[in-house]
Amino acid sequence: MPSGELEFLKWLEASAVRTSGIHRSIGDDAAILAGGPDDWVVATDTLAEGTHFLVGEEPERIGRKALAVNLSDLAAMGASPRAALLALTLPHGFSPELPRRIVQGIRALGAQFHCPLVGGDTTTHRGGIVATVTVLGCVEPGRGVLRSGARAGDCIFVTGALGGSLQGRHLDFVPRLAEAALISSWGPSAMMDVSDGLLLDLARLAEASGVGFELDLERVPVHPDAAHSQTTAAGLPERPWHELPLPRLAALRDGEDFELLFAMNREAATGLLRHWSLPTPLTGIGEFQAHGNVVRWKGTRWPALPLGYVHE
Amino acid sequence: MPSGELEFLKWLEASAVRTSGIHRSIGDDAAILAGGPDDWVVATDTLAEGTHFLVGEEPERIGRKALAVNLSDLAAMGASPRAALLALTLPHGFSPELPRRIVQGIRALGAQFHCPLVGGDTTTHRGGIVATVTVLGCVEPGRGVLRSGARAGDCIFVTGALGGSLQGRHLDFVPRLAEAALISSWGPSAMMDVSDGLLLDLARLAEASGVGFELDLERVPVHPDAAHSQTTAAGLPERPWHELPLPRLAALRDGEDFELLFAMNREAATGLLRHWSLPTPLTGIGEFQAHGNVVRWKGTRWPALPLGYVHE
Numbered sequence: 001m002p003s004g005e006l007e008f009l010k011w012l013e014a015s016a017v018r019t020s021g022i023h024r025s026i027g028d029d030a031a032i033l034a035g036g037p038d039d040w041v042v043a044t045d046t047l048a049e050g051t052h053f054l055v056g057e058e059p060e061r062i063g064r065k066a067l068a069v070n071l072s073d074l075a076a077m078g079a080s081p082r083a084a085l086l087a088l089t090l091p092h093g094f095s096p097e098l099p100r101r102i103v104q105g106i107r108a109l110g111a112q113f114h115c116p117l118v119g120g121d122t123t124t125h126r127g128g129i130v131a132t133v134t135v136l137g138c139v140e141p142g143r144g145v146l147r148s149g150a151r152a153g154d155c156i157f158v159t160g161a162l163g164g165s166l167q168g169r170h171l172d173f174v175p176r177l178a179e180a181a182l183i184s185s186w187g188p189s190a191m192m193d194v195s196d197g198l199l200l201d202l203a204r205l206a207e208a209s210g211v212g213f214e215l216d217l218e219r220v221p222v223h224p225d226a227a228h229s230q231t232t233a234a235g236l237p238e239r240p241w242h243e244l245p246l247p248r249l250a251a252l253r254d255g256e257d258f259e260l261l262f263a264m265n266r267e268a269a270t271g272l273l274r275h276w277s278l279p280t281p282l283t284g285i286g287e288f289q290a291h292g293n294v295v296r297w298k299g300t301r302w303p304a305l306p307l308g309y310v311h312e
Numbered sequence: 313m314p315s316g317e318l319e320f321l322k323w324l325e326a327s328a329v330r331t332s333g334i335h336r337s338i339g340d341d342a343a344i345l346a347g348g349p350d351d352w353v354v355a356t357d358t359l360a361e362g363t364h365f366l367v368g369e370e371p372e373r374i375g376r377k378a379l380a381v382n383l384s385d386l387a388a389m390g391a392s393p394r395a396a397l398l399a400l401t402l403p404h405g406f407s408p409e410l411p412r413r414i415v416q417g418i419r420a421l422g423a424q425f426h427c428p429l430v431g432g433d434t435t436t437h438r439g440g441i442v443a444t445v446t447v448l449g450c451v452e453p454g455r456g457v458l459r460s461g462a463r464a465g466d467c468i469f470v471t472g473a474l475g476g477s478l479q480g481r482h483l484d485f486v487p488r489l490a491e492a493a494l495i496s497s498w499g500p501s502a503m504m505d506v507s508d509g510l511l512l513d514l515a516r517l518a519e520a521s522g523v524g525f526e527l528d529l530e531r532v533p534v535h536p537d538a539a540h541s542q543t544t545a546a547g548l549p550e551r552p553w554h555e556l557p558l559p560r561l562a563a564l565r566d567g568e569d570f571e572l573l574f575a576m577n578r579e580a581a582t583g584l585l586r587h588w589s590l591p592t593p594l595t596g597i598g599e600f601q602a603h604g605n606v607v608r609w610k611g612t613r614w615p616a617l618p619l620g621y622v623h624e
Contacts, residue, residue: 027459027520028389028458028459028460028504028520029355029384029385029386029388029389029459029504029505030353030354030355030385030386030388030389030391030449030456031353031354031355032351032352032353032389032451032456033351033352033353033354034351034352034453035347035348035349035350035351035352035450035453036347036349037347037348038347039344039345039346039347040344040345040346040347040352040448041342041343041344041345042342042343042345042395042397042430042431042446042448043341043342043343043397043431044397044398044399044431044432044433044444044446045399045433046399046400046401046433046435046442046444047435048401048435048436048437048439048442049437050437050438051435051436051437052435073341073342074341074342076341076342077340077341077342077344079342083354085354085355085356085446086356087356087357087358087399087444087446088358089358089360089442089444118354119354119355119356120356121356121357121358121444123358123359123360123363123364124360124363125360125361125362125363125439125440125442126362126439126440127360127437127438127439127440127442128437128438128439130358130360130401130437130439130442132356132358132399132401132433132444134354134356134397134399134446136352136354136448137342138347139344141346141347144344146340147339147340147341148340192340192341193341208339208340
């Protein structure tokens with residue numbers, strides 16, 4: 001236990017909120033959650049200083065994003081959050097405020113989505129902040145939505161709008177849990193969240209499903225933030241990539257959008273669109289096909305490239 | 313996604329072993345585990361380079377320990393492991409061998425204890441290796457063993473022998489899952505693992521339970537490694553601390569032992585001792601009492617001090 005941890009733990013325990021179904025949490029070796037008939041869905045994601053957020057970023061935003069990226073993973077599986085754990089690695093001699101503010105960011109978002117923080121670990125090292133959140137969620141038995149179920153003929157949908165997330169949205173995005181719940185009720189055949197760029201993530205979903213796709217570049221929803229993206233077409237083939245307005249190119253490859261990308265057969269898709277009552281846009285952007293990944297631009301087809309966001 | 317991660321992920325997915333009850337694991341946004349009537353027990357623990365292991369340590373041993381400390385937490389709750397997740401933060405430009413060898417260390421220990429690696433995350437940063445493992449385990453509903461159930465009159469037990477763990481045992485210890493299963497069947501009133509030193513952890517268990525304790529220093533089992541511990545009595549009151557042989561003092565305060573410390577009423581304890589069939593020693597080292605933490609040494613009682621291991 002690092003010095004400074006004990007004080008933090010006492011604060012954590014004293015400020016924890018009791019939740020039904022959580023039998024024991026902060027202050028023991030592990031947390032205990034009531035079982036039940038549902039399947040459990042578990043995901044873990046790390047944010048590291050200098051990689052996923054800048055040195056000096058507001059600790060509440062770091063905590064918020066650390067939970068949000070994990071909730072986005074649960075949404076992508078069609079699961080409802082149940083609990084979160086935080087493993088926090090801090091610089092030696094950290095200020096007592098730092099872990100508290102990170103936790104406050106986690107708790108504020110967790111409260112919105114019924115996902116209490118039930119346990120964790122704190123340690124120190126010679127380096128920056130590394131925050132790993134693990135989330136546990138539930139889904140009806142056999143109803144977890146995988147990446148691998150898309151079929152030729154299914155429609156491709158995406159929630160929200162894409163591109164320019166690094167302008168700030170990557171820290172403050174709202175995980176698409178409400179959208180996922182509605183989508184799930186219409187039986188998507190495959191789903192994932194867009195974290196590394198639409199073209200790259202769509203190629204992954206298609207590969208996992210053993211199909212190809214045709215993506216209509218004109219229909220991809222472009223976020224207003226994409227106008228401020230640093231993305232360029234440098235190094236890409238002339239057509240169609242250099243013909244695209246840069247914001248549209250940003251929407252295809254920037255990443256950290258945390259929107260839902262999913263496949264659904266045409267009949268279910270018609271029903272979903274008719275019943276879509278949420279403020280988040282839902283857009284059909286193409287179709288899956290038996291073979292080959294292609295993009296459509298101004299009536300012409302081109303080979304798709306798996307463009308995306310790769311950290312250092 | 314950091315460059316180098318994709319290759320690692322492909323290897324991870326290709327080399328994963330299928331396990332019943334795990335519906336989906338590596339290669340999707342999250343893992344899915346079959347539900348059931350049992351309670352779920354979840355713990356997370358981080359190892360950071362320079363704090364929990366030295367720079368240049370064998371990657372397999374880092375992975376092994378990262379899982380082992382978490383399995384020790386499950387053991388302390390009386391839970392059986394079901395699955396593990398790994399969130400790995402690596403230095404920029406890491407060698408492709410590094411994450412594979414860490415995973416091999418995790419998988420080798422996981423295979424021994426039926427705890428497959430079902431998911432995770434890899435990222436890079438400007439800093440050393442930070443490995444966070446999260447484990448999920450199961451326990452019969454309501455049978456999770458907390459720290460808070462010890463009562464006055466209960467016996468204090470510890471498995472194995474203590475002290476000198478930093479000589480190497482802290483990396484290679486065997487998590488006490490078999491021992492925990494046998495102990496649990498006799499209804500311990502409280503349990504935890506000894507990670508920060510016996511005196512400190514016993515004080516925590518007593519505090520969580522609202523009781524005191526009397527610890528018989530002569531009965532505390534001293535590990536042979538304790539003879540090589542760097543522990544001294546510097547700064548401690550003359551009696552009884554300076555009278556103790558240094559290996560015994562090391563057994564009381566060194567930490568990273570990962571043995572089980574538990575409370576059990578006298579009748580159950582008699583049964584447990586009679587049926588103790590495991591090679592690991594089991595030793596009664598004192599009793600819980602209504603008030604006050606004391607140690608007994610050569611027939612005299614002294615105030616207990618919460619001595620333990622505190623990282624920088």
